[in-house]
Amino acid sequence: MSISVLYDVPGPKTRRRSLIASVIGVVVIVGFFFWMYFTLAAPRVNPASGVVTPGTFDISRWDILANPEVWLGFGRATLNTLRMAAAAAVLAILIGILFSFGRTSRYAWVRVPVSILLEFIRGIPLLLMIFFVFLVFVAGSYWSGVLGLALYNGAIIGEALRAGVKSLPKGQREAGLAVGLTPLKAWYLVEFPQAFRQMLPIILAQLVVLLKDTSLAYIVSYPELARTIGDDRNFFGSRYIFTLFLVGLLIYLALNLTLSWVARYVARRSGPKLGKVTPNQPMPTGGDGTRAITLPRKNYGPPDPPR
Amino acid sequence: MDAIIDVTPIYLAGFWVTLQLLVISGVGAFVVGALIATLRISPVPSLRVFATAYTEVLRNVPLLLVLMFCAFVLPILGSDLDFFPLALIGLIAYTSPFVAEAIRSGFNGVPVGQAEAARSVGMGFIQTVSLVILPQAARMVVPPLINVFIALTKNTSVAGIFFVNELFKQTNAATRDNPNAVIIVLLYAAFLYLVITVPLGLIAGAIEKRVVVMR
């Protein structure tokens, strides 16, 4: 167990107080969930019409889950979600590399347009971007989603890579040039591999965000998970709204938590290591030996970027 | 050109709603996020566990589902709120873990010696955090925090399905009314979003540079 520098090792009195606080906290939270459960489970009486409908956990609201077609549909939808996320992830990393390279180019005629394009992509909602690709480039629902996600996340990954390159000591590049590499070769043989490795945790965290954001492809009616839940709701009726919401929530949580866990595992294994990083590494990764302030001390990864 | 004039009134109305969503949920998410960040370093284990669970769950659920919960499930639970405040709750709940993480990363940027020094002169947990750590963390927290708010600006677009008349919903409707000017109508909406996000990005960049110098 790690000990924070922010407060003393608790003595018996503090421990007792902390235990009481913990118990109260647990009781409040558990009580809240019980209240939620019983409120949802109670039959709903419509105040205006007086019509009584069964509670949310009544069997009549869950019978659709006995239909194997529904589960096969969820299965297909989950695969579609993963398929879109995988294609978009690969493209996003490629686009990110291109962007980071273009933005650090020596030539203004490359740098300036790329920078403007980047700002444009980073500044508009993903929903609008997917819709734009869909209506303007008539790309079909799958490719609209993939391209929208790839461009949007590519821009963010590109910025992360650029920050990674910038944080490298100048000597790296200079050494590359000194041994006769062209600037381009110095970039992709010396600077880029280091930056990529250093920024891997951020890139992986962004891919978790990307997986979550496939749900926005509902706007172009790509049959991923969120859309399928909506289609099922339209098909079976609005009284199944909570049932389908809960199933969707659990599937998304399972997918995203698994990917988050994998991302963290990979990041721990290949991310920047304490003591090996350069002093002027970008701040949020906090790798300069200052991480002891917060708990937990171990397993601390960098923050996820905002989606 | 006609299309631009036609859609301007509804776009401005939508822009105003988007701006309100951004400002109110931004402030809300900051307050909740700061609280969660504090809970995560607090001495009481159950509070730490709660804050961690809150962050983990909300960061791994698509915003679409969070807003769905607010618009459709909260009313079943007895909420009598309008759809605008319901959307605010969803956006705050979704954004606050990102705020908490940004603040946490700021805390981590404060050299550990600062906390040790504060503790050695006899400060308690609350004093250490509020008098020593927070003021130093604040300036480092600002750039990532602004990035969170930029993301929030873009996320407000999802509230449109849930009965809030924000900008993206108006954009969607405008594309139906102007099938001959789809590109213009979409670019116009993009421009309005950039009006919010680009200045925020520039501020973040400027502050980041100053922070780097100060370090």
Place this chain on the structure above:
Amino acid sequence: MRLKKSLMISAIAITSILGLSACAGAGGGGTTPPVAEKPTFEAGTTMAKLADAGAVTIGTKFDQPLFGLKAPDGNPVGFDVEIGKLVAAALGISADKIKWVETVSANRESYIENGTVDLVVATYTINDKRKEVISFAGPYYNAGQDILVLAGNPEGIKGPEDLKGKNVCSVAGSTSEKNIAAYDVKLITTDTYSNCLEPLRSGKVIAVTTDNVILAGLADQNAGEFEVLSNPFTEEPYGIGVKHDDDAFRNFINDVLEKSYSDGSWKAAWEATAGKVLKTPEPPAVDRYTS
């Protein structure tokens, strides 16, 4: 090794389940209109092109109860779908050779214009503004905008006039939204009609408005909770969208529709879908307008 084997077995099991369900799904729901045997068409027409290809792409909606929904097995069902099958059958194309594409209101015209779909059957109201961009065969059904309220009509609403100043739910950008806006209601909008029901239940809106057939479908899905006023205040003739000025194709579809009126296949299509909830109406006369 054993693990691998059991994995393989379960993989086989899963594939066979998937295969079975695909078989079960293909026949599910609706009618199977008799497919024309090798129909001949004048060379160069859309009909000839489609008949030669042996396949057709039809745009429809997946969120219109009774008219167009997507079943959990992935197949579309509804009256619009049946009409699409009738047209395809007359081209010598069986139902399994139809590619269904979901169109939303925003892209119906552009999908027709750029050839993503060959025709659109999607609760598509014929109106003059749309006729400028595309052409309509039909109508094959005359709907009308109506109002859905809670069972027993606790607010005592008789028509759109009673909704003035009240919260009413509809879909953003839809014809229904524009029609009801004229009555000075407070519009609460979303992207699909079934989203409107939860606000109606919780009293955040007092009515939902769109075409009567869709509302009837929504009420039927939630038995006992809602009722349709059955007092339509607009006329919404549903047409089949084809490329602008493709008069040969338009005439062909009109012929198909008229034949389906007389030989009973229109009625059969209705009874297999919307007819489960609504009475069978008289088919509307097709409108062979000149553009």
